[in-house]
Amino acid sequence: MKVAILTMFNGLSHTYSLVNVVAEQLEMLLKNGVKTKVIVSQDCNDDERKGVYADERLEWVKVTNKFNGNKIQWHDYSQPDGQVHETFYDEVEVIASDLEEKLLDVDICIMHDIHYQGWHLVHNVAIRKVQEKLQNIKFIAMTHSVPVNRPSNPKWPFSCRYTPMPNTTYVYPTYSGIPALAKQFNVPEGKCRVVHNSLNLKSFMSKEVRSIHDQVDLISPDILIVYPARFTTGKRFEKVASLAGVIKAQTELKVKVLFCDFPSMDTNLDKYKAYIKNIGNSHGLEKTDIFFTSDLGYAEGFPRSSVLELFTLSNLFICPSYSESFGLTVIEASSRGNFLVLNEAVPALEELGKQLKAYFMRWDARNFGYDTKEIYKPSEQAYLKEHASRIVNLMRDNPVIYAKTLARQKYSPQWVWYNQLEPLLHPNK
Structure with a gap:
């Protein structure tokens, strides 16, 4: 089994809490012998790789962030409707093509906030295109912020923030947020799971x-x-x-x-x-x-x-x-x-x-x-x-x-791994 962590980080500052959350999950995966690749933005500075991010066992992969030789500017599309910028769909195609290549050898792809954050809408649409071609991959979509209210009639591509992707499990760090998460993505609560943020005392x-x-x-x-x-x-x-x-x-x-x-x-x-x-x-x-x-x-x-x-x-x-x-x-x-x-x-x-x-x-x-x-x-x-x-x-x-x-x-990496994260990777174990 091979797992990809899809973050689209463009930096690894530990002041950004998600960097620490992902680091804990990487520790769990590597400790338990899971082949792991981390997928980040092309703009992520390698000099910032420290701790587990510099572990030699990790496959470190960058996804393009350029279109026609220019840097892709991320736009915050947090609103439920409106207009996307002129080159949006062209950028989607470029990113999707690169993501497909990077995910060919992967069994499970864990996405962090890709389906949630408005500035990741271009990646959200791109990964859905990849999923249509690589249907053997199981996706896990993790949300790390309070779920947003689902609009009554969301329009494409903004609807990607409110509709489920096939073969995808939606995850939140607490049980209290599951009903709201299920409503945002229009999925049954039974299809959602909880994975706590862990406290790595070691x-x-x-x-x-x-x-x-x-x-x-x-x-x-x-x-x-x-x-x-x-x-x-x-x-x-x-x-x-x-x-x-x-x-x-x-x-x-x-x-x-x-x-x-x-x-x-x-x-x-x-x-x-x-x-x-x-x-x-x-x-x-x-x-x-x-x-x-x-x-x-x-x-x-x-x-x-x-x-x-x-x-x-x-x-x-x-x-x-x-x-x-x-x-x-x-x-x-x-x-x-x-x-x-x-x-x-x-x-x-x-x-x-x-x-x-x-x-x-x-x-x-x-x-x-x-x-x-x-x-x-x-x-x-x-x-x-x-x-x-x-x-x-x-x-x-x-x-x-x-x-x-x-x-x-209960909030140790060991407990979170055996009781929450590993069962997501091996649901029939």
Whole structure:
């Protein structure tokens, strides 16, 4: 399968939002091994090609923008009727002939605003002529602005902005716009589809976080827990793993735990890691749900600034630490919008937690001059189950946590590809 992205861009400035939208779709197509060509205007400056637009896997194609040796001037034909300029139809023929040649080897052509924008009327008419000859191509017409009202009796060629083209699916970025889109192009709503604009968080990641994301899926988990700490038994890594495991077992949510660990002389690295993983597994986590940054290329510790960046992706912070003098990571996690679960038996964590309206649980702890030991009735497992359900419900009911998680998951390129864009390319898959 080969896909063409038809944009007729005459520039690639990222201040133009459509340039960014198309870039995200190109990333999706290339990542999933789809042969892709980008069709732009002859006037598009190659020096502006950066990022995915400069990817060697792309076939970069330009469509003529000249007639009789002169540059074609685009006219904004947004009105539903009137007169086109004198050379309009001649320009249509020249553009259609070139487009036909450029689309001969294509299976699917995704058009961006070609059927919508008034200044693309000449390309709109041209692509309809191409479609008559290349009827094997499936067309996808994407609209990125609010649909316009359909006039009662549109006249050719202005009617091209209000009538469907054969073998074409009409697409809008939100469900709310589908009725208006269907009315503009006079098609049944059932023939229209939605493809969201995506939020590519990876493109904003530092190289350190990107290197972790290349090894661990940080985008799709329902519950993402990041726990940075010196790798010592006093930080109670296994308690994080056990609560995370119970949350997964109780709710069947997708849970990932990323420990940002740095070495401690008093702890056997391999034995303690094996113990933590076994505890997590016994409570419901899979082996692929627990990760240590020390195993992912950062044996001496993960950069602190990058830990803060990870907190922008995570949504649950669990601190069952045996002892804390302050608990700076609690502040860091809260500043990035994480739901806080803290050990109430540690004075410093209780103090911080009350100010931050954290959720409290109780684990063994060191107090001032004495240690405390928790006794769970009927069992620690029952205690974890009770609190796991409460935590998940509170997170779901918290609008900030919920929105943060949904934005990371549902509007990611990965989600948009598998749920919206790929089904358009493979409707029978």
